[in-house]
Amino acid sequence: GESVGLHLPTLSVQEGDNSIINCAYSNSASDYFIWYKQESGKGPQFIIDIRSNMDKRQGQRVTVLLNKTVKHLSLQIAATQPGDSAVYFCAEKGTGRRALTFGSGTRLQVQP
Amino acid sequence: DARVTQTPRHKVTEMGQEVTMRCQPILGHNTVFWYRQTMMQGLELLAYFRNRAPLDDSGMPKDRFSAEMPDATLATLKIQPSEPRDSAVYFCASGLVLGQTTDTQYFGPGTRLTVL
Numbered sequence: 554g555e556s557v558g559l560h561l562p563t564l565s566v567q568e569g570d571n572s573i574i575n576c577a578y579s580n581s582a583s584d585y586f587i588w589y590k591q592e593s594g595k596g597p598q599f600i601i602d603i604r605s606n607m608d609k610r611q612g613q614r615v616t617v618l619l620n621k622t623v624k625h626l627s628l629q630i631a632a633t634q635p636g637d638s639a640v641y642f643c644a645e646k647g648t649g650r651r652a653l654t655f656g657s658g659t660r661l662q663v664q665p
Numbered sequence: 666d667a668r669v670t671q672t673p674r675h676k677v678t679e680m681g682q683e684v685t686m687r688c689q690p691i692l693g694h695n696t697v698f699w700y701r702q703t704m705m706q707g708l709e710l711l712a713y714f715r716n717r718a719p720l721d722d723s724g725m726p727k728d729r730f731s732a733e734m735p736d737a738t739l740a741t742l743k744i745q746p747s748e749p750r751d752s753a754v755y756f757c758a759s760g761l762v763l764g765q766t767t768d769t770q771y772f773g774p775g776t777r778l779t780v781l
Contacts, residue, residue: 587769587770589772595774595775596669596756596758596772596773596774596775597708597756597758597772598772599769599770599771602769642708652698652710652713652721653710653770655707655708656707657707658707
């Protein structure tokens with residue numbers, strides 16, 4: 554069946570280092586992808602999105618890379634800060650589908 | 666700073682009681698989603714509305730759950746009767762869909778429901 558999954562459930566990095574969070578998806582018809590950040594006790598917060606006609610998109614300190622050939626999505630966070638500690642979800646939406654399918658999440662722990 | 670609001674933020678109730686959760690989507694958004702989040706299942710879609718019409722509620726237990734949008738500024742999710750297995754955080758999200766173009770879904774802070 555269709556699914557969105559993550560390779561690493563927990564990622565620990567040193568403050569100031571770059572972080573890379575990976576996500577694999579199985580639906581080749583997916584055309585829209587989002588990364589969300591969820592801090593404890595809060596709702597998922599939009600970070601960055603990308604459509605399938607792009608392979609890279611940059612935001613403030615974050616970059617999303619999309620490799621449609623291998624159905625892989627990654628989130629890169631530059632100069633990771635303690636405030637980046639959270640669970641990160643990737644989500645995808647396929648053409649004709651109405652709602653997002655979420656992955657299981659990766660916990661990012663930033664060590665001071 | 667427009668945001669989705671949800672009430673109540675926390676609800677503790679006893680098994681068998683009715684629970685109503687409310688959501689105010691971002692003004693101008695035409696889609697509303699209800700999700701349930703648990704440690705075991707992650708984020709699950711319960712219901713989806715577009716222009717106040719329910720388009721998908723296949724993820725919702727029909728015998729006890731109901732979702733409505735009385736108007737464009739209010740979405741409700743009701744559980745009657747509630748059961749301990751309904752304990753979870755319930756999120757509402759809203760977004761704007763124009764034609765086939767999907768915009769981001771913006772989430773509210775959630776309602777943490779505990780059914781004893």
